[in-house]
Amino acid sequence: MSQEHIDEAISREYAAGFVSDIESDTLPPGLDEDVIRFISARKGEPDWLLEWRLEAYRGWQQMTEPKWAHVHYPPIDLNAVSYYSSPKSMKDGPKSLDEVDPELLAMYEKLGIPLHEQEMLAGVAVDAVFDSVSVATTFRGKLAEAGVIFCPISEAVHSHPELVRKYLGTVVPRKDNFYAALNSAVFSDGSFVYIPKGVRCPMELSTYFRINEAKTGQFERTLIIADEGSHVSYLEGCTAPMRDENQLHAAVVELVALDRAQIKYSTVQNWYPGDAQGRGGIYNFVTKRGVAHRDSKISWTQVETGSAVTWKYPSCILRGDNSVGEFYSVALTNNFQQADTGTKMIHLGKNTRSTIISKGISAGHSSNAYRGLVRMSPKAAGARNYTQCDSLLIGDRCAAHTFPYIESRNPSAVVEHEATTSKVSDDQLYLCQQRGLDAEKAVSMIVNGFCKEVFKELPMEFAVEAGKLLEVSLEGSVG
């Protein structure tokens, strides 16, 4: 493919890049204990939670930003960030969908988010987090019948304090890392899910995150607890408006799979990636981790096409015997995007198993790194890991890197690692074009073929969405 073709293909516009004109309540930029007290008070939080936040904040002050990732960006001025923004009309919180600001609903329509009845029939319950506040949780009635709790975490703090208090910070400790500590101090909202013992959640649960306000950070916090023998599938989608300045997103997700429980967590991440010159875009520094107890299973599936800089390693701590961890990832970078993403599989229990399938696609001037850790602890007798890590390059100005770390301290554990790097070649594109396909169609077909193994892990209705997202993100990228 000629360079012009590549350039043209890469220069596709960001489809979710509108700004919503909604009056909002935004805290002035800067962070100190008063800001934390403000956030906590605004949410009417109990004292223990305020103390929990302050403790995280004090820890964070002693910490420094991690520098080991294979990404480069100018220093982030964390005092120029606003740590709280909520749509004004939501001050008292909506009681039902009818009370939700119509502008907001219109925006979600634009995003294609299924908030309304007809889409609910599709069986998706949606929690939408707009800037920092959860604005609507659909389908609660049906979920309540099954005993499933699915609500904003700020609400769970009041309605189910015992669960929140018991599990919050147990998977990702407050001082786990710089961004997790920051999140623990200032998190404003996110989703809370509890599936009772033996219950199969009757529908997909879904959260859409959107950053709207300028100069706001988004620090959502999600906590999912699957009690013994329960099953849940959860999907999150993310978008943000196009802005010239960079915006910070530092989320924490904690999953707890108790004995025999199964959690499937899927992400379609399309935060604004910046423009073709590399201006603007979201800095996405996320800590996602799950603890798997005996005979349980945690499966992470992610399709990542957005963000200017991504730093993200959804991980599994396979604590219980026979527990299973899976990580299926498609990470696509284009233009000047940088991604350093992968997973950690920490095998603690006997006969624990993990599978890692990572597909990295780099186009434009982007850089895409896979970083994965597989650790077999001395007690992990009979544990097994299989890792397959494939990179696909489009054009010749992008880069792919693979950083696998394997630590095996049990001689009976088996770790397998396979890695490939391939290129969408000019000859492949020529073959496609000679058969009548245009270059964009050809690239999207090749990339979709490359990602097949991961797409088949996504809930069906989202697999289509993911395919389309790749197509849009790539349009112009290799011809």
Add this chain to the structure above:
Amino acid sequence: MLDIENLHASVNGTDILKGLNLSVKPGEVHAIMGPNGSGKSTLGHVLAGRPGYTVTAGKVTFLGQDLLELETEERARLGLFLAFQYPVEIPGVSNMEFLKAAVDAQRERRGEKPIDAVSFMKTARETCKAVDLDPVFLKRGVNEGFSGGEKKRNELLQMMMLQPRLGILDETDSGLDIDALQVVARGVNSMRSPDRAFVMVTHYQRLLDFIEPDFVHVLAGGRIVRSGDKSLALELEARGYAWLEEEVA
């Protein structure tokens, strides 16, 4: 249907085609022979519009259109098909998906809807049979791990599915066993029709026993240096190319 006048073309700054003339009418079969490196494949790629191949002079008309003005994929959709001398692999994209996308691209140009999956599958399976490929090849990645002969038959499969107006076959007979050669011949012969033409690049007179050409041309030094009927191929088989090259010089 295809008129090439005084075609000059270069690859990476090297002149390869140096004033080539060729005229192909509907219904005809032309064989092109010539020494290695003489520019036969280059001709195919220039006609197909391969990026990096630059036309420096001359004119090509295909079905009344200025071919050189068209994008690669537009030429294909118009009915120009090139069976590659060295087919490339596209791992992960199934043959079936690839073929359907190609068929649909042509239909789209004609203003038709995408072909329905059932009739597509039916035609694809039948065509597999015609080229002696097991239908499981439809599920495999395009040319992925195919043997040399299987790749050639896969080119034929694509051509039969796409039903082009002009088929350019670049050594589709090379590397085939004798049975496979018959398969290719049968496939091409079954497609011969008054409104379709073929240009076959080959090194072997043998193929021409099975597919009877109307014309045989010798391409040497970037030009057609001799044209004749089938007997020219026999003469070449007996005498090689040296005498021709000398004559031209």
